Amino acid sequence: MARLRLRTRVQSEEFTYPGTGEVVSLPTYRLFIGLHFVPPTARRDWKPTDRIDQMRRFDAVVDTGAMLTNIPYDVWEPFASEIEWPATIPAQNIVQVAGTSLTYQLGRVMLAAIDNENRWMEPAWTVARCWHFCENALPPLLGLTSPFFMNHRRLRHARSTEKDANEKLPEWWLEDPSWWS
């Protein structure tokens, strides 16, 4: 079974109790995954030989509420020729985000994943909103219900003791039981 460790980023947010006005700092956690563009013609067992081409690697939030993956223009544009653009879907779609009109093109993208301990997960397809150029476009995210997570791939939370919970970040793994040696 192939697997890799998801990365956790934590930020503190201030929260004000409505009644008392007391301000407390609450940690918010986000799961991140390192993704890597893979040419669609590559074999499924393709992997980098000695180093990661950082042009091809990008960090994405694992978005539990998203069916689609988001890839900003500057991230996907160098690899536009490796993305499948379905002919039946308009080249320009518009979505309103926080009062801003953002345009995108849906693309089928082959992505592999890598963690900080050099674990690699073989490429899989995902369907992505490839944003047209816009400085306010959404940051990279990988939709949890996108095809990337199909075929029995699963997220798993490692159990931790109460002591761990106070000292360590939550530990999450992406596993692919269909990958057998």
Place this chain on the structure above:
Amino acid sequence: MSNQLTSNSTNRTSAEGAVPRNGIDSPGADEIVLDLDDEGIAAQADVAWIDDEFNKGNFANYRGEYIAVVGKRVLGHDKSLRALRENVVRTMGFPLGRIVTSFIDHPVH
């Protein structure tokens, strides 16, 4: 296609040295672990460093921007990933494939 799924023992290594810390079952030899060279390992260390510094709150000034890191140093930041890469290549001389970049997001609202 099935032959593409067949493991080659030289392509897979065990998870030795990367055993999870808190007891999750280890699938062991089926993990795909890259055999990176020194440059590749250094870039991986930069990625981990970005997460550590982010979690310490040290990147708050870069929210809403991409940062570029080589050798655990922030070499630049910009809303445009393309402009950032071009600037670092032009001024620092690092090859594009070595410059680790990451988007520093705003807090969750």
